[in-house]
Amino acid sequence: MPELPEVETLCRQLRRVITERKIISVEILDRRLGAVDGLVGKKITAVNRQGKAVEMRLDDGARLLLHLRMTGKMQWQSPSQALPPHTRFTISFSHGRLLCVDTRRFATLAVTSEESLHALVKEPLLDFQTEELRTIARAKKLPVKSFLMDQRWIAGIGNIYACEILHEVSISPWRPVCGVSLREWRKIERAAKEILEKAIVCRGTTVSDWRDLFGQKGEYQHELKVYDREGMPCLSCRGSIRRLRLSGRGTYFCPSCQKT
DNA sequence: CCCTATGTTCCCAA
């Protein structure tokens, strides 16, 4: 469920709550997650976002990597509160506990060592390598939307923000990515940064069940220009927003102002 | 019963 802005929201909130705090217990409630050992007694030294994943660093150099996939949520609560349905694991501290609640059970949790480099993650807000992306894209015929959502090239853009970015730059999601000019790539870079940064300020997009660490909805759903607006007028040209399937994902776009 | 869902990975076919 969460894309870059939602995961960034969680990381900022987690940082304030668990940095420099010691883990006193870990409870894995879903066997699908596998064993996660060696956390008890360790202190959290930092919380970072890696694409759409939350990375929690421990004082022994290990890193705890959580990917929420489609329906994963993180929730902070006091130990006296009851565990909600679909709680998959808990990490307890002296001042409260962190839960992962995830109905579809796709979320993954892993402990990695210092060496397993995640520095390869391409961060769109820091590292948007426009010329390099254009070079890679030149050789590919797949739709530009699929390219933007491929985490190998840029990490963090998912279905909602891909739709929003392409609408902002007036490019059809189906345009073969080799046909995006360098000038258009610069527009994509600018739009991606503006949209993602604004969505972070809004603490994410709640169109169904996204909630932050403290159970609050985001606010970016009020800023959406195309996503979830099928049949409504395009805010740029008054055309009617349509929704079609692209590689299995619901894709919202304006057929009159987004050019193939 | 049907379809949908903010993600990733695996298996094929071309």
Place this chain on the structure above:
DNA sequence: CTTGGGAACATAGG
């Protein structure tokens, strides 16, 4: 060998 599309994963809601 590469590329890209669809199914699979598991569950709830409309």
